[in-house]
Amino acid sequence: MSRLDSFIRRLSAQRACLDAAIVAIGSREGCVLEIGLGNGRTFDHLREAMPGREIFVFDRQINAHPDCVPDEGHLFLGDFRETLPAATRRLGRRAILVHADIGSGDVAASRSLGAAIAPLIAAMAAPGARILSDQPLPSDTWQAEALPHGVEAGRYHLYWVDGA
Numbered sequence: 109m110s111r112l113d114s115f116i117r118r119l120s121a122q123r124a125c126l127d128a129a130i131v132a133i134g135s136r137e138g139c140v141l142e143i144g145l146g147n148g149r150t151f152d153h154l155r156e157a158m159p160g161r162e163i164f165v166f167d168r169q170i171n172a173h174p175d176c177v178p179d180e181g182h183l184f185l186g187d188f189r190e191t192l193p194a195a196t197r198r199l200g201r202r203a204i205l206v207h208a209d210i211g212s213g214d215v216a217a218s219r220s221l222g223a224a225i226a227p228l229i230a231a232m233a234a235p236g237a238r239i240l241s242d243q244p245l246p247s248d249t250w251q252a253e254a255l256p257h258g259v260e261a262g263r264y265h266l267y268w269v270d271g272a
C-alpha cells in the first residue's frame with residue numbers, strides 16, 4: 109500500500125470512528141475532551157458535528173490553524189500527564205466523549221503515552237462515555253466496542269464505558 113493510501117485510510121478510519129462515537133452518545137449529557145489539538149482538524153470536526161457541546165482541548169503547544177484554536181477557558185496547555193489531572197479537579201467525571209489523538213512517529217513512545225494517560229482519562233469518563241484513540245488505551249474502566257464497517261482492527265481504537 110502506498111504511503112498516500114495508508115494516510116487516507118488512517119484519516120478515513122479516524123473520521124468513521126469519530127462519527128460513530130458522536131452518534132453513540134446522542135443527546136446524553138456531558139462534555140467532550142479533545143486530547144491532542146495538533147493542527148485542529150479533528151477539533152474542528154467535533155465542534156461542527158456537535159455545536160451545542162462544550163469541548164475541552166489539550167496539547168502541550170498551540171500549532172493549530174488560527175480558526176481552530178479554542179478559547180482560553182477550554183484549553184489545557186501543557187503535558188497531558190499534568191493537565192488531565194488538573195482538568196479532573198476542575199471538571200470531574202463528566203466527559204461523555206473523549207478523543208485522544210496523540211501519536212507521533214515513535215511507535216513505542218506513542219503506545220507508552222496511551223498507557224500513561226488511560227487511567228487519567230478513566231477518572232474523567234462518565235458512564236456511557238465513548239473513548240476513542242489512535243493508540244490502544246488499556247483500562248478496566250471500559251470495554252472495546254466494535255469498529256465501524258470498513259475500519260480495520262488496530263487502525264483506531266473505540267471503547268465504551270459501562271454503567272449507563
Ligand SMILES: C[S@@+](CC[C@H](N)C(=O)[O-])C[C@H]1O[C@@H](n2cnc3c(N)ncnc32)[C@H](O)[C@@H]1O
Binds near residue numbers: 151186187
Ligand atoms: C497527532 S497530533 C493531533 C492531531 C489533531 N487531532 C488534528 O486532527 O489535527 C498529536 C498532538 O499531541 C500533542 N502531544 C503529544 N504528546 C503530548 C504530551 N505528552 N502532552 C501534551 N501534548 C502532547 C502534540 O503536540 C500534537 O499536537
